[in-house]
Amino acid sequence: MDTHTLNETSFQCTENGKSYEVTFHANKGFSSLASSEFTHDQAVNEKVRQAYIALMPYENSIIEWIAKSPENGQKYIENPVQAMESANMGIPQDIIQMIKNASDLLVTTLKK
Incomplete structure (x- = not known):
């Protein structure tokens, strides 16, 4: 069942033949991620934190x-950066680029 409020939205999604309910919470969003540790590399964590902080006003x-x-x-769900870029949500391109760079750095670091 799809539900929507100002701070949250839920919907059903199907992937590989399985159905999932997905919920996005604005009040549990980017601010909690901005304080997370993603890797043992503090420089990478800081880049990711800065990207989330830059994105917070657009949450x-x-x-x-x-x-x-x-x-x-x-x-x-499939590609948040591409979705933000193509949806024209008013997020400045420099912030989207910051998100892309942090994401690429995180993926590269996690693959090591």
């Missing part, structure tokens, strides 16, 4: 966009 816009349709939520 409600992201939740609102996701809430517009299950398809938007699916796009965000």
